Structures are given as structure tokens and as C-alpha cells.
Amino acid sequence: MDITLDFGGGAEVLFNNIKKRELKLDDGTKWTLRSFLQYMKDNLLTDRLELFMQGESVRPGILVLVNDTDWELLGELDYEIQPKDTISFISTLHGG
Amino acid sequence: MMKFKITEVVVTFLSRLYCNTSLIMVVLCKANCGNKGVLKRPKTSDVLCKECFFKAFELEIHETITRNKLFKSGQRVAIAASGGKDSTVLAHVMKVLNERYSYNLKLILLSIDEGITGYRDDSLETVKQNRDDYQMELKILSYEELYGWTMDRIVEQIGRSNNCTFCGVFRRQALDRGAKMLEVDCVATGHNADDIAETVLMNILRGDIARLRRCTDICTSGGEDSIPRVKPLKYTYEKEIVMYAHFKKLVYFSTECIFAPNAYRGHARAFLKDLEKVRPSVIMDIIHSGEQMRFKDTIKKQIRGICQTCGFVSSCQPCKACILLEGLNRGLPKLGIGKKSKGDRMKAQQDLEKLHRVKNDF
Numbered sequence: 001m002d003i004t005l006d007f008g009g010g011a012e013v014l015f016n017n018i019k020k021r022e023l024k025l026d027d028g029t030k031w032t033l034r035s036f037l038q039y040m041k042d043n044l045l046t047d048r049l050e051l052f053m054q055g056e057s058v059r060p061g062i063l064v065l066v067n068d069t070d071w072e073l074l075g076e077l078d079y080e081i082q083p084k085d086t087i088s089f090i091s092t093l094h095g096g
Numbered sequence: 097m098m099k100f101k102i103t104e105v106v107v108t109f110l111s112r113l114y115c116n117t118s119l120i121m122v123v124l125c126k127a128n129c130g131n132k133g134v135l136k137r138p139k140t141s142d143v144l145c146k147e148c149f150f151k152a153f154e155l156e157i158h159e160t161i162t163r164n165k166l167f168k169s170g171q172r173v174a175i176a177a178s179g180g181k182d183s184t185v186l187a188h189v190m191k192v193l194n195e196r197y198s199y200n201l202k203l204i205l206l207s208i209d210e211g212i213t214g215y216r217d218d219s220l221e222t223v224k225q226n227r228d229d230y231q232m233e234l235k236i237l238s239y240e241e242l243y244g245w246t247m248d249r250i251v252e253q254i255g256r257s258n259n260c261t262f263c264g265v266f267r268r269q270a271l272d273r274g275a276k277m278l279e280v281d282c283v284a285t286g287h288n289a290d291d292i293a294e295t296v297l298m299n300i301l302r303g304d305i306a307r308l309r310r311c312t313d314i315c316t317s318g319g320e321d322s323i324p325r326v327k328p329l330k331y332t333y334e335k336e337i338v339m340y341a342h343f344k345k346l347v348y349f350s351t352e353c354i355f356a357p358n359a360y361r362g363h364a365r366a367f368l369k370d371l372e373k374v375r376p377s378v379i380m381d382i383i384h385s386g387e388q389m390r391f392k393d394t395i396k397k398q399i400r401g402i403c404q405t406c407g408f409v410s411s412c413q414p415c416k417a418c419i420l421l422e423g424l425n426r427g428l429p430k431l432g433i434g435k436k437s438k439g440d441r442m443k444a445q446q447d448l449e450k451l452h453r454v455k456n457d458f
């Protein structure tokens with residue numbers, strides 16, 4: 001399953017400063033945002049864990065959107081990722 | 097019996113629909129426009145589509161401006177522009193509202209260059225982009241030209257422990273100086289609801305009653321001679337500012353200052369974000385608490401006057417910026433940090449040493 005991952009508002013600095021990337025997820029399993037966050041933590045995160053996550057979710061102040069829709073409308077961690085989804089992480093915590 | 101059957105049919109139909117759309121939930125916009133909702137507003141929990149969100153967001157700022165009479169027709173208004181999300185959104189929205197509601201304001205971007213290599217360079221590029229996108233005049237004022245010191249050189253002198261004090265004090269005054277140079281009637285800053293709630297909390301934690309008293313004011317003015325500051329985004333949530341910038345594809349700069357971040361403020365911020373997760377209205381609740389607080393008459397009210405050395409607004413003589421500057425120029429950079437009596441002793445000590453040196457030279 002191909003998906004696009006993008007970062008904004010400073011969240012990119014936690015992920016090697018790469019703003020946008022294409023990913024291929026293993027088709028054998030069902031992916032939720034919960035399991036995807038674990039995947040990101042294990043494979044993509046380059047900065048300190050506590051700057052990105054709190055418990056099994058993202059740190060408060062980091063917004064998550066799927067195809068430009070607030071994940072709060074999609075079941076948050078339980079959302080099941082679909083092929084061609086664009087998942088965005090935008091930090092509100094950086095200076096303005 | 098019939099009832100059961102109908103329910104069954106509905107359930108079967110729904111479950112099929114569910115399978116076909118592979119569990120994608122669609123929540124419609126609360127404004128009944130028929131569009132798909134894209135976000136839940138933290139302030140009201142309303143689900144809105146992009147277009148209805150833009151309208152609501154802009155309308156609320158317009159209402160804040162008109163209800164509080166922040167501007168008058170014909171005024172020159174400087175927008176304090178850092179290149180960050182808040183000031184970029186402020187500049188954009190001010191331009192939109194100024195045209196839509198005929199405020200008849202002359203908007204000018206005012207940026208301060210602290211002289212931090214690798215930080216300000218990039219954010220100033222963003223501000224220049226704003227200038228071109230919004231066709232606004234831009235004035236960039238540097239610490240170098242105002243004070244003769246860049247932040248890079250100040251940090252060389254004092255290290256990274258008190259640099260935020262210098263930077264903050266100098267920036268506040270730099271805005272006043274810039275506003276005077278540009279001959280504007282007021283300066284609009286990008287402080288949002290989250291910032292103000294955080295400041296209320298910080299002032300309570302520090303016991304800073306003078307600041308607590310005025311930090312929720314939407315318009316602050318130091319007296320007749322000073323140029324007022326206004327906060328049109330006072331009631332606008334940070335989440336919505338970021339969403340607005342994202343959906344409108346506004347370009348902004350987002351890196352923390354490369355010098356030591358303020359750890360204490362960081363904790364207050366994290367605490368607030370944690371509370372907000374559980375109860376989004378906490379931001380408005382804290383602002384409301386700050387606004388409603390009353391202070392005992394026995395608490396000395398800070399009188400804000402004019403610094404006799406530099407002529408800008410200050411509540412002490414000379415102002416903090418002048419003290420810090422004197423310290424830097426004397427080679428006693430710690431002069432303005434901590435108590436005034438300690439600073440006076442340091443100065444006296446230095447003067448004494450100088451006197452001795454002169455004597456020994458003979």
C-alpha cells in the first residue's frame with residue numbers, strides 16, 4: 001500500500017528535516033494510525049521520542065490530518081489507513 | 097414484527113455501505129452547506145468544512161476588532177511580522193478584512209532582525225515573501241543599528257543563560273522604536289489565545305502581578321507618548337491559526353530560536369496543551385480568569401512612564417533596555433540581570449577600579 005507522509009510547522013525537524021515522503025506499507029497487515037505511529041517511532045523518527053509522542057499517541061500540540069481532514073473526525077488512533085492516503089503531521093509548538 | 101424487519105433491512109444496508117466505503121467516516125459540515133467537514137473547532141466543537149471554517153475564522157477576528165474598537169478609519173497600522181505562523185496569518189487576515197470591510201487602514205509590515213545567524217536570516221526571507229504576496233511596505237530594523245549589538249555578539253559576551261532576557265527586552269523596545277520611525281498609529285501583534293493563556297499562567301507562577309494585570313489587555317498603551325499595541329488574534333486558538341495557514345497554503349517559518357529555549361515557559365506550555373487535550377475550553381477559561389481578576393489596592397500599581405535616557409516607554413528609570421545596554425558597553429553584561437542594588441554595586445566597583453588604574457598609571 002502506497003501512502004504519502006508530510007510534515008509541517010516544524011514537525012519535520014523530528015524526522016530528519018524531510019518534509020514529504022512516499023512510503024510503501026506492508027500489505028499483509030491492517031494499518032491503523034495507532035500501529036503507524038509505532039512504525040514511525042521505530043523507523044522514521046530521528047529526534048527525541050518525547051518531542052513526538054506521549055503514550056501511544058502524538059504529543060498534544062501536534063496536529064494530525066488524513067487527506068487534509070482533522071483526525072479527530074476520523075477516529076484518531078483507530079483510523080484505518082487506506083491506499084493513497086496522505087497523512088500530515090503539523091506542529092503548533094514552534095515559534096510564531 | 098414489521099418493525100424488526102425494517103430494522104434488519106436497515107442494518108444490512110448500513111453494514112454493506114460500511115464495507116463498501118471501507119470504514120471511511122464522513123462527517124458533514126455543521127453549517128448545512130453539504131460539504132465534508134475537515135476540522136473540529138476547539139472552541140465550539142463544531143465540525144466545519146474548509147470554506148465555512150475560513151468564513152467563521154475571519155468573521156470572529158473581525159468581530160474582535162470591531163467590538164474592541166482596535167482601529168480607526170484612516171490609521172497607519174504596523175503589523176509586527178516575525179515570519180512565524182501567527183504574524184503570517186495576522187498579515188493575511190488583516191489584508192482580507194481591511195478590503196472586505198473597508199477598514200481604510202494603511203498596513204505596514206515591521207520586522208525586527210535580532211542578528212541571530214541561521215535563524216533570522218531565513219525568517220526574514222519569509223517576511224519578504226509576505227511583503228510581495230500582500231503588497232505591503234516592509235521595514236526591517238536590526239539590533240545592530242538600534243543598539244550597536246547583534247544577538248550573536250551578545251551571546252558571545254554573556255553565554256546562553258540570560259540571552260532570552262536581552263532578546264526579549266530589546267525586541268519589545270525595538271517595536272516601539274520601529275513604530276515611531278514608521279509614524280504609525282498602532283502596532284498589531286500576533287499573540288493568540290494560547291499565548292495569552294500561557295502568559296497568564298506564567299505570571300501567576302512567577303507572582304508577577306504588574307504583568308498579570310495587563311497581559312490580558314487587548315490594547316496596551318504606556319501613556320500619551322507611546323504607540324498602542326493591539327492583539328487582534330487574542331481570542332483565536334493556535335490550532336485554528338495553524339489549520340488556517342495549512343489550508344490556505346500560507347508559507348511561514350517555523351523553527352525555535354537556536355539559543356536556549358525558556359525551559360520554565362516550556363513546562364507551562366506543555367501543561368496547557370495537556371489540559372487542552374482533555375478540555376479544549378481551558379484556553380478561554382484561563383483568559384477569562386485573567387480578565388476578571390481584581391487586585392488589592394495595597395498592591396502598588398506600576399506607573400509606566402518614559403525612560404529619561406532613551407525616551408521610550410518604561411516603568412523604571414532608566415529602562416531595562418538602557419541598563420542592559422550600559423552593561424554590555426561597560427563590559428559588565430550581567431548588570432541588568434537580577435536586583436538593581438547588585439547592579440549598582442557592580443558599577444561602583446568598576447568605577448573604583450578605573451580610578452585606581454588611573455592613579456597607578458602616574
Ligand SMILES: [Zn+2]
Nearest residue numbers: 125129145148
Ligand atoms: Zn460548510
Ligand SMILES: [Zn+2]
Nearest residue numbers: 403406415418
Ligand atoms: Zn531607556
